[in-house]
Amino acid sequence: MTLDPDDVAYAGVTGQLALLREGRLSAVALLELCLARIDRLDGRLNAFRTVFRERALAEARAADDGRAAGDDRPLLGVPVAVKDSVDVAGHAPAMGTASPQPVAAADAEQVRRLRAAGAVVVGTTHLPELALWPFTESQTWGATRNPWSTGHTAGGSSGGSAAAVASGMVPVATASDGGGSIRIPAAACGLVGLKPQRGRVPLAPHVEHWHGLSVAGVLTRTVEDTALVLSVLTEGVLPAAVTRPHGLRIAWSTRAPLPTPVHPAVAAALQATLEVLRGEGHDVEPGRPAYGRVQQSFLLRYLAGASDDLRALVDPTCTEPRTRAVARLGSVVRPGLVQRAVRWGEGDVVPAGADVLVLPVTGAPPAAVGSLPGMRAVALAGRVASFTPAANVTGQPAVSVPAPGTADGLPLAVQLVGRAGSEALLLGLAGQLQAATGADRRPPL
Numbered sequence: 001m002t003l004d005p006d007d008v009a010y011a012g013v014t015g016q017l018a019l020l021r022e023g024r025l026s027a028v029a030l031l032e033l034c035l036a037r038i039d040r041l042d043g044r045l046n047a048f049r050t051v052f053r054e055r056a057l058a059e060a061r062a063a064d065d066g067r068a069a070g071d072d073r074p075l076l077g078v079p080v081a082v083k084d085s086v087d088v089a090g091h092a093p094a095m096g097t098a099s100p101q102p103v104a105a106a107d108a109e110q111v112r113r114l115r116a117a118g119a120v121v122v123g124t125t126h127l128p129e130l131a132l133w134p135f136t137e138s139q140t141w142g143a144t145r146n147p148w149s150t151g152h153t154a155g156g157s158s159g160g161s162a163a164a165v166a167s168g169m170v171p172v173a174t175a176s177d178g179g180g181s182i183r184i185p186a187a188a189c190g191l192v193g194l195k196p197q198r199g200r201v202p203l204a205p206h207v208e209h210w211h212g213l214s215v216a217g218v219l220t221r222t223v224e225d226t227a228l229v230l231s232v233l234t235e236g237v238l239p240a241a242v243t244r245p246h247g248l249r250i251a252w253s254t255r256a257p258l259p260t261p262v263h264p265a266v267a268a269a270l271q272a273t274l275e276v277l278r279g280e281g282h283d284v285e286p287g288r289p290a291y292g293r294v295q296q297s298f299l300l301r302y303l304a305g306a307s308d309d310l311r312a313l314v315d316p317t318c319t320e321p322r323t324r325a326v327a328r329l330g331s332v333v334r335p336g337l338v339q340r341a342v343r344w345g346e347g348d349v350v351p352a353g354a355d356v357l358v359l360p361v362t363g364a365p366p367a368a369v370g371s372l373p374g375m376r377a378v379a380l381a382g383r384v385a386s387f388t389p390a391a392n393v394t395g396q397p398a399v400s401v402p403a404p405g406t407a408d409g410l411p412l413a414v415q416l417v418g419r420a421g422s423e424a425l426l427l428g429l430a431g432q433l434q435a436a437t438g439a440d441r442r443p444p445l
Helices: 005-009 012-021 027-045 053-068 109-116 159-166 183-189 223-233 264-279 294-312 321-331 335-344 376-384 389-394 423-437
Strands: 048-051 079-083 120-125 149-153 172-177 192-195 215-220 249-252 283-286 356-360 398-403 412-418
Touching: 005 012, 005 027, 012 027, 012 223, 027 048, 027 053, 027 079, 027 120, 048 159, 053 120, 079 159, 109 120, 109 172, 109 223, 120 159, 159 172, 159 183, 159 215, 172 192, 183 192, 183 215, 183 398, 183 412, 192 223, 192 423, 215 223, 223 423, 249 264, 264 283, 264 356, 264 398, 264 412, 264 423, 294 321, 294 335, 294 389, 321 376, 356 423, 398 423, 412 423
Parallel strands: 079 120, 079 172, 249 283, 249 356
Antiparallel strands: 048 120, 172 215, 192 215, 192 398, 356 412, 398 412
16 A cells, blocks of 8 residues: 555654554655655745755665664654754754854764664754744744744744644654743644653753753654653653543643733633543642742843853854843843752742643744844743743743644644653643544644
């Protein structure tokens, strides 16, 4: 039976692995399908900065040879994209800037683990400068567009990764989250985006980023795909299997640390999700998030982190004025104040007595491309990313899960925030929602 290319592209990690293991598809044929989609679609979406065409083909051939010899590593032959802030040996990550950064001598640890599991690295994906914004647009690399509507943002900062996965150009891409940069693109593009517990996925060669705010993760089409890839990235600390939870105490709120209006479509999507959770037997009640001083903690660490990252560039002048403005603000934040800000984050935002907190990911549907130009982004980006930074401040896991979209077809999502170390529980709960709402979401490309 001839395989339909779109069905293969949207089969995700687990579906493509099944085809590879059954011998119905070779790793080379799968990669060629992905490359053909990149050639056909990326001119409209602008997800990829770099495509490692010949190198990836060599990796795919090696995967086919390995499988023929009995190799069955967990990601053998699966194409993966890497956010262009992460070291890939032989490539210079731009961090969304025009700075002439050095070529990486070795893979970052997360890339090394993906390769060790047999994944084929296809290329690197766009981000805004220094991963600072909840949209993916820059003067150097242009705007990354949402596969569901190319006039709208794919979110940020992992917008290139989100657009690549949502369009079926790859089944999985790495992402990072310092204030919502996994969850916001996931919400914008109809994907699953788990921000793991702080420290769960190594940031090596770096020790930490943005003074403990940033974590590494992935974007995928399904909960099962996220669980499988994170089991690889955590070397088995997180399980590959998804187990459905029962009888949870779930609190919900539409309150953010900053006053944030909630669009009616977002509120309706949240309520529809809560009804599904009630139908699954969970105890669902409104609750008040324990935000404390998370907003002050986030702002100080974010600003100081931007200053750190700008100074680390080979040429800091090869950046946009808004990037340098944020970094200048961060340069006056003294180390002692940063240390205090870190201490302010030693808490838990989930209300007492609840297992999980349900929030919007953003207060509104995906914005139009170019709606926050220049310095306007400095003033207003915080309103886009108002519901997500709290979990970065405390280090708790949180996952963006697709919810019923807008009347005109734009994706929406809800955010599940768990207590420390509860990634498996969150993925199980997300799996229940996925089963109710469907996982085979394909943008109208």
